Amino acid sequence: MNKSKLYVLMAHRAECPYGELPKFPMETEFIFFGMGKEAAVNAAVSLSKRIQKEKKECRVLLVGSCGSFTCPEGWVIHDKNIGPLRYYEKYCVASLKTVDRLISKCAEDEDWLSKYDAFDMEAHHFFEAFDKSNPYVMDLSCIKVVSDSGASSMEEWEKSVEDIHDDIASVIETYAEWDSDEGVQSLAKTYPDFPKKGVNFVDLFPAFTHRNLNRFAEWLDNEMMQPVMLCPESRGMLLGSAVVALLDESYLVPVRKVKKLPGEIIRFNSCSEYGVEELAVSEAHLRGAFEFSTKYGEPEEIPVVIVDDVLATGGTAEAIFSAIHGRCIETSEGIKTVKIHGFYFFTEIEGLKGKELLQRHDIPVRVFMKI
Secondary structure, three states: OOOOEEEEEEEHHHHOOOOOOOHHHHHEEEEOOOOOOHHHHHHHHHHHHHHHHHOOOOEEEEEEEEEEOOOOOOOOOEEOOOOOOHHHHHHOOOEEEOOOOOOOOOOOOHHHHHHHHOOOOHHHHHHHHHHOOOOOEEEEEEEEEEEEOOOOOOOHHHHHHHHOOOOOOOOOHHHHHOOOOOOOHHEEEEEOOOOOOOOOOOEHHHHHHHHHHHHEEEHHHHHOOOEEEEOOOOOOHHHHHHHHHHOOEEEEEEEOOOOOOOOOOEEEEEEOOOOOEEEEEEEHHHHHHHHHHHOOOOOOOEEEEEEEEEEOOOOHHHHHHHOOOOOEEEEOOOOEEEEEEEEEEEEOOOOOOOHHHHHHOOOOEEEEOOO
């Protein structure tokens, strides 16, 4: 059993195809939250808060039945705005329909069906209320199976749902088998007393998968105030390079060891859990950062953020801030001042008080994932 968790959400117990819940490759919890808008919204808000509090990577699948006037019973309806299609591509499911959105049937909009193909009140309202920016949510998907075209009674609906139990079970089991062990918390490893006694080395490289780096880039894009990143070598630079490759509106300024950067440089010492080393930032790179920023307006400064892999003692980030924040750089628009707007890390080693050190600068200190 890996560290991540799967939440399977259904509006009604009648939609569940199992008498006794089976075992899945990952820890799995079924939640039956009730029918109607209020129940769906309450479930979304409650689960969002729970995931944020527990800080455990998870996947969320809203599954069950839906209605449609255009697709026959048993067809799988995949809301393409909520979750990737790749679960089904490798299984070549013939009865798969992707829709722009699953919505609640709206009497005021006579043309709703031609726009959306399928209706489901709970799915529509659940995803309106769910916190989709939570970094611990590895995947969020809505996959439903057509049961009817508008049942006239609860008894009629329950009978139609019973007829598609095998199809619902297939959806859940296909989803549960896909990439169940690719979370950051499952792949990253901590090695005590390395490279020296008293230091805990966090090996993030196994967790730097395409999927996890995409998640980090999306989180960073949502969190950071500026698109120019100061990234210390070596893993910070690798991480920043991945972000630049994934986000069009981002720019990397490397922080390197002295003698690895040509031209005019800003030199400074950094004291971290590994010892003292001399680092440098190229003034030419900072000028490039300013030119990049001019594409988005007329900046009065050189706005940057610090992005690194691990927040430990905070010594490296503190040294970069002290050396670069407020530094004057000659640019094509005259002398401009570098201003650091935040610190952003892939993960954190707690107990070393790095966050407390950086928070004194009164700018954001954010951590993507707890290991």
